[in-house]
Amino acid sequence: MIRHTVLFTGYELKKSFSNPIWPLFGMIQPVLYLLMFAPLLKTMTPGGTTTDALRMFTPAAMMMIAVFGSLFSGFGLIAELRNGSLERYAVSPAWRPAIVLGRVAKDMVVLVCQAILVLVVAMAMGVRIGAVELVLVLLLMAATGLFASGLSQGLALTVRDENGMSQTLNLFMLPIMLLAGLFVPISFAPDWMKTLAPVNPLYHAVEAGRALFAGRLSDSSIPVAFGLFLVLAVLTTIWSMRSLRRIAG
């Protein structure tokens, strides 16, 4: 079981890095966000320095990469559904969940690389974070990514159509992004949005991330976010594995 998962993870990673341009583009994007969005945000942040803005925005950027980077990884699965390779793996003696878990694990590896890059840039720009907080932020990001990747694989295997998949993702992306306070903290939002925000799981991840970057280790948002995303990650991963079973008896 573990051997097959490792096998598929390695295979997927090799596939991703066979043309290193694309993963590189994926990694540059969050850095661009930091470089171009943080100065914009500065004018809106109480206090008003770039470091303050970054302390606000870096955790948001990390959760954003975790969710939106991984949400798109299911597209690869649709291509494989179409070219028949998924069917071929389903007939092989491979432990079937490994086919999906390998992809999820690959997304996690890519995510860690991106996270480290973002942290390096943020630190170069003056953000400081304690060691414990750093580890917790990375773990929280991984849990968020795991949830999004599982969701994406499950969605791909259910929708089975690139067009439908991209429309579905687009539909959910904007509300999830705004209601999480990714770009503009939710405290600026009108009351009805404030009431609605806690329904959005990403809101809790961003809140917890901000608490960690602010060094508030005892903030109640942290255990809430961890609990929530562990449960969600387990649920979406199970769903994605079950969806695979549906395509192959």
Place this chain on the structure above:
Amino acid sequence: MIIQADDLRKSFTTKSRKGTQTVEAVRGVGLEVEKGEIFGVLGPNGAGKTTTIRMLSTLIAPDAGTAVIAGHDLLKHPAAVRRNLGYVSQAGGVEDTTSARAQVVMAARIHDVADPKQAAAEVLERFDLTEMADRPGRTLSGGQKRRVAIAIGLVHSPPLLFLDEPTTGLDPQNRANLWERIRQLREAGTSVLLSTHYLDEADALCDRLMIVDHGEVVAEGTPGDLKRQVSGDVITLRADDLEKAAGTLKPLAREIRVDEDVLRVYVDDGEHTLPALLRALEGQGVGLSSIALDRSTLDDVFLAKTGRTLRDAGAES
């Protein structure tokens, strides 16, 4: 016996706005394939060939029926069945961005082949793919992709290989090339179950075959046996009055069929019947516009069993 299947059934339910529809894709198919044999499933599109192969390869569970494949029960021990299979689907399963070699090596690893790289190199060499083995899948031609697909299916040397429509979409040269490679599998002792809607393919490749239509087996045997059942030769003619021609020729033929604007006359010995047939038609004043003599083909078998030609049946679906 590498495959013994009895009374396999599968129906699919599709739900749409128009309501629920149930399609009986396979209605009681049984088949037996001997070790080392190339067994064909011939039939028009939509006859249930792919569904049958997907059931036998553990991809979908049959609604009813049993099968023992390579000594393992399909329903009770699907994992054991999978270890003994090579499976090449209609789509092929060659990935676009990865090299052929990486895909073959991966397949070997999944099957616990002792030396995956060596096994991959050997099977790629066997299919003349060494030169393009390191190019990404999308850059390969249709024929090369097919060969990669089969190489992936064979890297673990399975005793049984499933080929679903292996030559669909290939040009004649690539088809002939692939036929030759499939024949070589038989020499290597690999049993092959292949599906096809090409008559010439079934005729040229298969030791035995079954003809399926609407999810049922309509005939089974060696290509030679099946053709002998319909009789040896077929004379196809076009005339101004087909009814009259049919009436005139009845005593000379084993069977006569009017098929739109042509008359098919089945006879045992075409060369010797032809002069008598021409004399009889002339005597009755039937005007001929064309006449042809052919050995009967599997299409004639299909026609005799289903009342349609394979070409017509293909056009229906």
